[in-house]
Amino acid sequence: MAKIIVNGEPQEVELPLNLTALIKLNNVEQPDMVSVQVNDEFADRTEWDAIQLKDGDIVDFLYFMGGGQFISICKGCPKKTDF
Amino acid sequence: MIEFTEEQIHRYSRHILLADVGVEGQEKIMNAKVLVVGAGGLGAPVSLYLAAAGVGRIGLVDADIVDISNLQRQVIHFTKDVGTPKVKSAKEKLLAINPDVKVDTYYEFLDSSNALDIIREYDFIVDGTDNFPVKFLINDACVMAGKPFSHGGILRFNGQTFTHLPGTACYRCMFKEPPPPGAVPTCSQAGVLGAIAGMLGTIQAAETLKYFTGVGQLLTNCLLTFDAKTMQFRTVAVRHRDNCPVCGSNPTIDHLIDYEQAVCDLKNHEK
Numbered sequence: 001m002a003k004i005i006v007n008g009e010p011q012e013v014e015l016p017l018n019l020t021a022l023i024k025l026n027n028v029e030q031p032d033m034v035s036v037q038v039n040d041e042f043a044d045r046t047e048w049d050a051i052q053l054k055d056g057d058i059v060d061f062l063y064f065m066g067g068g069q070f071i072s073i074c075k076g077c078p079k080k081t082d083f
Numbered sequence: 084m085i086e087f088t089e090e091q092i093h094r095y096s097r098h099i100l101l102a103d104v105g106v107e108g109q110e111k112i113m114n115a116k117v118l119v120v121g122a123g124g125l126g127a128p129v130s131l132y133l134a135a136a137g138v139g140r141i142g143l144v145d146a147d148i149v150d151i152s153n154l155q156r157q158v159i160h161f162t163k164d165v166g167t168p169k170v171k172s173a174k175e176k177l178l179a180i181n182p183d184v185k186v187d188t189y190y191e192f193l194d195s196s197n198a199l200d201i202i203r204e205y206d207f208i209v210d211g212t213d214n215f216p217v218k219f220l221i222n223d224a225c226v227m228a229g230k231p232f233s234h235g236g237i238l239r240f241n242g243q244t245f246t247h248l249p250g251t252a253c254y255r256c257m258f259k260e261p262p263p264p265g266a267v268p269t270c271s272q273a274g275v276l277g278a279i280a281g282m283l284g285t286i287q288a289a290e291t292l293k294y295f296t297g298v299g300q301l302l303t304n305c306l307l308t309f310d311a312k313t314m315q316f317r318t319v320a321v322r323h324r325d326n327c328p329v330c331g332s333n334p335t336i337d338h339l340i341d342y343e344q345a346v347c348d349l350k351n352h353e354k
Contacts, residue, residue, distance in 0.1 A: 008317055032266030035258045040320050042256065060319045062306060064262050065236025065243050067124055067213020067275070 002055040019048040019059075028061060035062040085110050091183070095137055108296035109137065113183075115295045118142040118205035120193055120221055122169040124275065125211030125235045127159035128284030129291070134177040134184045136292055141177060142205055144189040145169040156277035193217055195339035198224040207294055208232035209287050215261040216342035222247070222254035223339055226330045231294060233287040233302075237275050240311040242283035244302060245321070246290045251303040256324040261342050279311055 002015050006026060013025070019038070023031050036043040037060040043051055053059070087095075087106070098104045098112070115138045119126045122145040133141055149157075149164045149172055157169075164172040170188035177186050189201060193212075202208055202224050210221045210232060218234070225232040231248045247253050286307070293299050304323065309316040329336045 030266060032262050037257075037319070037321070040322055042259070042322075042324055044259065062257055062308075062319065062321075063238070063241070063243070064215065064258060065238040065241060066215055066218070067121070067211075067237060067280075 002053070004053055004056070005058045007059075007061055013053065015053065015055075017053045019043060019051040019053065022053060022059065023048070023061075026061070033064045035064070036060070037062065085113055091137075094181075098136065103298045104296050108298070111295045111297075112292060113137050113139050115207065115291075116140040116142070116205045117207050117209060117291055118144065118202060119209045119211055120144045120217065121211035121213065122157075122159065122173040123147070123153060123211060123213060124156040124237065124277075124280030125284040125287060126173070126209070127157045128281050129209050129211055129288045130173060130177055131159055131180065132285060132288035133291060134181045134186075136288075137181060137183060138291075138295075139183075140185045140187065140205075142187040142189065142201065143170045143173055144191070144193050144201065145173075146190060146192045156275065156280040158281065193220060195220065195341045198339055199228055202228050202230055205230070207291055209291060210234050211284065211287070214344055216344050218254060219261055219342060220339055223329050223336060226253050227339075233290050235283050235287050237279050237283050239274060240276050240279060241308065242279055242286075242311075243306055243308045244283055244286055244290070245306045246294070246301040246303050248301065248303055250323065252305075252321045252323045253327060253330045255329050255336075256327045257306060257321050259328065261344070264344055276311060282309070282311065 001012050004011055004013055019036060028034055038051060039058050095109045098109050099106055117133055117138050119130045119141060122143050130141055130143060147169050149160045149167050149169055151165050153160055154162060159173045159176050160169065168190050170190050174186045174188055177184055191197065198220055208221060208225055208230055210218055212218055221232060225247065229249045233246050234244055234254055236243045290301060293301055304321055306319045306321050307316065325331050328334060
């Protein structure tokens with residue numbers, strides 16, 4: 001067993017464990033919508049499988065947040081700057 | 084040196100009374116030029132507080148018109164404004180609060196063709212947008228133009244924000260690129276509690292005023308997140324990445340990018 005900190009909360013996990021497996025273990029709803037840091041270092045998505053966690057690691061999931069809705073990008077809208 | 088009128092001394096007395104702000108700090112606020120991108124959920128509280136504070140010039144960018152579904156959180160727009168361009172509706176309110184403020188309106192989308200030209204006119208940029216393509220565009224344009232900015236994002240009961248100054252971590256240091264278009268939350272996962280926009284927007288407004296007055300520490304090299312369900316606030320340390328594609332030592336992004344994003348259409352949403 002190893003103790004790691006995930007989003008500020010201690011977690012006990014069985015090693016070996018890679019980042020992809022930790023994300024699954026934490027039921028992250030949409031892994032595409034999360035950015036991960038291990039010990040304050042950005043973990044590139046392409047390396048999640050290769051990153052093995054160890055005792056004492058600090059992991060943070062940073063979620064993409066927009067504005068609660070998603071609008072289309074309209075290119076042909078009128079442009080006016082004087083009201 | 085600005086000569087304060089009696090009325091201004093009275094109007095800004097609660098700032099002037101603050102030992103950390105005083106007349107000098109208020110003068111800095113009155114000389115400030117701030118661009119607020121998005122006159123919606125975040126842009127409403129941000130621009131209302133900046134106008135009230137006496138920020139000299141406020142630019143507003145938004146190509147939308149007020150929709151009744153906006154009124155749940157975009158408190159700068161009133162029921163009578165439905166159908167009006169958001170920048171027009173917002174400008175009216177800002178001038179009603181403080182006629183001393185100069186308000187510039189840009190009734191258009193910010194994209195790669197206009198972002199740098201618009202941003203260059205201002206000292207500080209506030210990201211109050213609701214979509215990732217524009218968030219990355221604002222980040223990249225501010226990094227390229229050497230401008231400080233405040234990032235803001237809200238979703239459901241959560242919010243996040245950080246402040247970027249040249250040389251500190253940027254949005255791409257934390258989120259390398261936009262999520263794939265198919266990965267954005269579906270409607271059932273989206274939505275936002277109206278007051279969350281106010282919570283986050285007022286933090287962004289406070290950061291803006293701190294920047295100009297030089298008071299305290301800004302939210303640089305960290306990401307502040309909160310969950311209103313538990314009212315837990317957390318600050319995650321984030322480092323400036325030397326291999327960041329836009330602010331690193333060998334940037335690979337040398338021009339602005341217009342990303343595409345999938346649309347969440349509530350009308351077609353299966354409950």
